[in-house]
Each structure stands twice: as C-alpha cells, then as structure tokens.
Amino acid sequence: MNVLRRLSRFTHFSGKVVKPMKTKLLGTTVITLVVFLCLSGSAWAAYPHGLFGATPDACAACHRMHTATSNNLIADPNGSSMCDSCHRGGTGADTDVGTGTYVTNGEPGHAWGANGGTLLGGGFVTVNGATATSMHVMNTALTPPGSTTGATIKLRCIDCHSPHPDKSYPNQYRLLRLNPNNVAAARPVAWNGPWTDATQTAYQSDGYRGYTETDFVSGTAGTQYYTHNYKTGIENWCIACHSKYMTRGGQFGTDVYNTGDKYDSDPAAVNGRFRHGVGVPLKSGNPDQANQITYDLTTDLPLEDVNGSMTRDYTTDLLTCTSCHRSHGTNATMSGEAVLENRGTVLPAGVDSMLLRQNDRVMCVNCHNM
Amino acid sequence: MTDSLEIQEQSERIMKNRVWVSGMILIAMYLALGGNALAGYPHASFSGHPDACASCHRVHTATAGNLIKDPAGTSLCYSCHWGGLGADTDVKNGQYVSTGETDHSWGDPNMPLLGGGFAQVKSTSTTTSHHIMDTAITPPGVNDYQDPGAVITLKCMSCHSAHPDKGYPNQYRLLRVWPNGVAKNDPREVKWNGPWDDATQTTKNNPAREYRAYSDKDWNPDLPGTQIYTMNYGEGMSQWCVSCHTKYLTPKDSSPYDAGDAYGALVRYRHHADTKITNLTDTNSGLAYNLHTDLPLAHVDDPGIPAADRSKMNCVTCHRSHGTDAVMVGEAILSPTTRVSLPTDSTLLRRDNRGVCGNCHTNI
Numbered sequence: 001m002n003v004l005r006r007l008s009r010f011t012h013f014s015g016k017v018v019k020p021m022k023t024k025l026l027g028t029t030v031i032t033l034v035v036f037l038c039l040s041g042s043a044w045a046a047y048p049h050g051l052f053g054a055t056p057d058a059c060a061a062c063h064r065m066h067t068a069t070s071n072n073l074i075a076d077p078n079g080s081s082m083c084d085s086c087h088r089g090g091t092g093a094d095t096d097v098g099t100g101t102y103v104t105n106g107e108p109g110h111a112w113g114a115n116g117g118t119l120l121g122g123g124f125v126t127v128n129g130a131t132a133t134s135m136h137v138m139n140t141a142l143t144p145p146g147s148t149t150g151a152t153i154k155l156r157c158i159d160c161h162s163p164h165p166d167k168s169y170p171n172q173y174r175l176l177r178l179n180p181n182n183v184a185a186a187r188p189v190a191w192n193g194p195w196t197d198a199t200q201t202a203y204q205s206d207g208y209r210g211y212t213e214t215d216f217v218s219g220t221a222g223t224q225y226y227t228h229n230y231k232t233g234i235e236n237w238c239i240a241c242h243s244k245y246m247t248r249g250g251q252f253g254t255d256v257y258n259t260g261d262k263y264d265s266d267p268a269a270v271n272g273r274f275r276h277g278v279g280v281p282l283k284s285g286n287p288d289q290a291n292q293i294t295y296d297l298t299t300d301l302p303l304e305d306v307n308g309s310m311t312r313d314y315t316t317d318l319l320t321c322t323s324c325h326r327s328h329g330t331n332a333t334m335s336g337e338a339v340l341e342n343r344g345t346v347l348p349a350g351v352d353s354m355l356l357r358q359n360d361r362v363m364c365v366n367c368h369n370m
Numbered sequence: 371m372t373d374s375l376e377i378q379e380q381s382e383r384i385m386k387n388r389v390w391v392s393g394m395i396l397i398a399m400y401l402a403l404g405g406n407a408l409a410g411y412p413h414a415s416f417s418g419h420p421d422a423c424a425s426c427h428r429v430h431t432a433t434a435g436n437l438i439k440d441p442a443g444t445s446l447c448y449s450c451h452w453g454g455l456g457a458d459t460d461v462k463n464g465q466y467v468s469t470g471e472t473d474h475s476w477g478d479p480n481m482p483l484l485g486g487g488f489a490q491v492k493s494t495s496t497t498t499s500h501h502i503m504d505t506a507i508t509p510p511g512v513n514d515y516q517d518p519g520a521v522i523t524l525k526c527m528s529c530h531s532a533h534p535d536k537g538y539p540n541q542y543r544l545l546r547v548w549p550n551g552v553a554k555n556d557p558r559e560v561k562w563n564g565p566w567d568d569a570t571q572t573t574k575n576n577p578a579r580e581y582r583a584y585s586d587k588d589w590n591p592d593l594p595g596t597q598i599y600t601m602n603y604g605e606g607m608s609q610w611c612v613s614c615h616t617k618y619l620t621p622k623d624s625s626p627y628d629a630g631d632a633y634g635a636l637v638r639y640r641h642h643a644d645t646k647i648t649n650l651t652d653t654n655s656g657l658a659y660n661l662h663t664d665l666p667l668a669h670v671d672d673p674g675i676p677a678a679d680r681s682k683m684n685c686v687t688c689h690r691s692h693g694t695d696a697v698m699v700g701e702a703i704l705s706p707t708t709r710v711s712l713p714t715d716s717t718l719l720r721r722d723n724r725g726v727c728g729n730c731h732t733n734i
Contacts, residue, residue, distance in 0.1 A: 056728045
C-alpha cells in the first residue's frame, strides 16, 4: 500500500515537471497503473474480514460511518446481499457461494483453492454448473430439522458466519460464529490451515486447498481424498440448530419426537428416533451402540483430522456432519428410493437431496462398501 | 574656512552614512521581526493604536459589507493565511509556517496543519478532498426531510468569525458560535485546551507539554501507534459540525433518509461521536470496547471526570476540517452495491483508505 501511495503521489507530484520529464512521467504513470491494476483492480487491497493493516480499504466494503442502513454500521440493508456483493460472481472474493465455485479473479494470491474448483460447501444456486437441488434456505423462517425447541430461524449469512474473527478464536474455521443460534457456550471449530502458525504468516505447503474439492471423484472410494481440512468441532457447531442430531440412540427411549414423517404417530416408534453416529472414527474402537459392531471402514469423504497429521488415519479421523453434507447447497440428484419416503410418498421438491454431497446415497457406500 | 567646510562635509557624509546604515538596520529589523507580517494580531487583542484593522477593512473604499476591503471573502483571508505572508497557519497549503507571525510556538514549522489544507497538505501533497468553497452544495448529512434542498455556499466566514464573539473569547479557532444560522439560544461553543493557561490569554500552556495547537505534532501515518496529537480540543466540536451535517450525531434515524446512495430512503445508522473509546460497552450490541488511538481526541481537562472518560472521539478525530491528501484505493472507492467507483472518495479523512478505522479497531 505504501508503495502504491508513493507511486501515485509521485505521479501527482511529477505532473508538474517540465517538458523533458514527460517521457518519464508517462512511464511512471503507466507503471503506476499497471501496478495498481495488478495489486488492486477490482479485488481486495486487503483481506476484508481481518488482518487489516494500518490503512485498510476493506472497511468500506461493508461499513458506512454516517449512512449505514443496518446495525453495526452495515452499508446494505439486506445482510445476505451485502455478502453476495463479493461472494457472488467473483467480484471481490474467490469463494463464489452462489455458483459454488472457487474463482481466481476475486482476491490476490488465489492459493487456497483450485481455479474453477467446486467449493467444499457447494453453492446456493448452482454446483458444478447444475442447479442446486437443495440448500440452506435463506431469508425464510424455518424450523431446522432436528430442532429440539421447534423454533424457527430466518437464516442469513451472518447467522452462521461472523464477518470478523472473535479475538479469542482468531483461527475459527470459515469465520463460523462462536455462538450460533445464540448458544451459551462457544463452539470453536478448528482446522488445519491454510496457515501453519498462529500468526498466519506461514502457509501449508504443496497444494493445500482450504476451499475446494481438489481430488474428489465420486464413487472411487479409497483412492482420492479431500484436503485434510477440518480438525474438530464441526458437528458440535451444527447441532447449535440441529440440536438432536448428535443423539444417537432411541433405544434408550429418550428421543421420542415428531419429524414430520408418517411415523410420528406410529406406536412402534415409542423408542424414539435412532441416528447415525457423528464424531466417530471409521475404524475400530467405537462400536455401534445398538449392535456392538466394530467397523473397519475407509472413505474419500472429508473427515476431521483430529490430530492434525494431514494424513488419513481411520482410527483417529472422525466422521462429521460435513462428511456427508454440503454446508451451502448441493447439486446431488436423488432417484428411485432416494426420493421416496417409505415407498409411496414423494418428498417435496427442494428437500430431497438434503444437501448431500453425492447422488442418491453414494455417501453410504463410500464408507460402507457393501 | 576651507577646513571648516571640509569638516562640515565630512560630518554630513558621516551623518548620511549613519542615516543610511540606520535605515538599513531598521529595514533589516523590520524584515526580521515583522517583515510583511502583521505587527498585531488581526482578530482581537488590539492595542491602542492597532494597525491590524487595515488588514481587512477600508472605512471609505470597502467593497463588501462590514467595510471589508476585498470583494471575495476567501481571497481576503488567503491574503494572510496563504504562503506565510501574514499568518503561520497557511490553510491553502495546509502547513504551519514560521514566517507569518512573531510567535511561532503554537505549531511545528513545516508540519501539516491539524485541519489540513484546501489545496495541499504540508505544501507537498495535493488534496484529494476538501470542504468546497464558494459553491452552493448540500452538506452530507443534511436532514433533507426537515430542511429539503438546503444548500450552503461556503466561505471562510461561514465557519470562522473574524473577531471573537462576545461572551466566547476563547472559542476554538474563532469558530462561529452560531454557524449556519443555528438558534441564538443554541450556541455551539467549542472548548479547547489552550494555548493559554489562563482566561486572559497571557500565560501560555506549559511548554513541557509541547503544546502544539495548530500542527500535527510528530504525526506520521507510516508509523501508527507511536506518536500522538496534542490534546487540543475540549468539548463541543461535534455539536458544532452538526450545525451543517445535521444528522451525523444521531446514531439511528427515527425516520427514513435518502443519503444519495443506491439504497434510497431508509433508516440510517451512524458511528457514535463524542464518545469515549475505553471502558465502553455498546448498549446496542453489548460489545465491550477498550480501544486506543493516536488520532486526535477531544480532551476534557476536568479532574471531576474519571480519567477514562476524559478523552472522546469526535468528528475531527477522523476528518480534517479543511482538506486531506489521504489516498483511497480498492474498496475504499467502490460502492458496496454496484462496486463501481464513487465520485467522492477521501471525504476529508485523515488517513489513507480507512486507516482511521484501523487505528482504533486494531484487533479485528
């Protein structure tokens, strides 16, 4: 920034020089413009969510001191469109959450994802060029599936993401809110990078892709992996809204509740609902609570790399919500039994693919290679 | 006789030389001590035989009201406040100089004026924004629902009074006590901490404090956090500014307001002014702030007020009053909606981009 300022000031200043300097002036101006376009252009001169230097331009992207239209001095009256102004179309950020694509015309650097790659969280409108078949529905009052209270939430981007990191958790994954849905205790979510140090100056080496699915190929289990991105806390974070989804066993008769399906009034469901475990390893050591079965599975779905080893270890890496689900939206298609609720009732459009990462129930066989 | 004539001629030559030398000495002393500067302070404190009246007034040939000799008010002010010809405060070049007045102890020579300049800052950088003079414009923040279409043609005299208003002899910077026609029962007094220690303006502020009323004391935007401004302002600055920018002390509008951006008429929210920055809890968000800054704060020198509450940010904490050379790039010149460049960019901000934000909110 200082270089830019000095260059531009030199240009201003040199605008007063005498005729023989005109050639140098022209050269200086051209260089200045080139440097400006290369370093700034339409992209950020500084990361807008943190790491501000002494003279940040990024504050002005979201805030107005005297004409803000919403609280916290936000410029835009609609929180989501404020975020979209950068995060759709690649005009200000590499993470285009509308198309679910990592683009390289938004920010300088572009080291955290493959150009054109699919975002790990998918997109709200399209994913891989196909229309999203389900997504976290925004700006509409809904009761989250698995809610204990049944309370509705009108989701906006900032319900899940904080624009600025909490001071006590500077490395919170994806700037996820520490107290989503106003939970009392903080829900930290740790990840492996892209930094290797607390000061965020040294980066993970060799192709670390914090945002995109670099090598993922549907259905080729065991050969290709996601970047070892998550470490801990994802599932605990998600249940801030989907509060029942870490309660595994209805066998204990403690989780009798209506989900909106036809079993709500079925006397056979007195034991309540059963759920797949999350926060569990895929290999040994964590037998299924109901059947006492020890599993020895592998997957190429994203797992939590709890020990930060950056290598797959199925005894320590844990299955989490985002192993199976995208956070924003998915283009996975459901057919056959995958769209039929118990043979007969077709699920309503938009809620059938359930943000699942892969078509039908490919995630199931990705681990359970039966 | 001849000897007598020679002696007389020699005596006359000596006298002529003495007169010549004396004249030269007097001219030299005049240039050294006064030069073309004013022999008396032109705005007040006139002695029995003031010369300063003639700086601005002609009793029989004035070209403007109040017997002002110059038909254009701004150029009359510039006749002293530009180039160090009659005042140390060169407001056009935005620099404190040491050639205008006899006492140069209220600022650091060649440092930027606290308020910046209308054409340059520190006589080097061209301004990127300034209070626009002699042009009818609507001030930002005018409550256009209460005062639709209000325009102001700014002159120096719109903000400054040539002579102190009676009852307010220590008004900061001779700011008008009733700017923009505010009601007589609503005076906009702006207190400051000097440069006097007494009401009669004879005792100067303690030199040990290096009181610098006019210049950016040691201010260096490339070394944030290491140097501070003199504690200059007292209370009242923000209240004074909102005489024109009427809405800017309202944290949240009670009715919609079209700010001229793409969002139309909506209730608008604003950064607080006249607020302390330490030991502060935002009543709206519940967030606790304990900030520090090297930007100029208003300092209320009142031992009866807790120390943490004595320093407050106000309008001129972030903005220069006259003009700035701050440079805006990237998002700082883009509309958040259309992402195209805005026509007005630096908005008299003290520092490049949003350096004024980062100077307090360092932990974001």
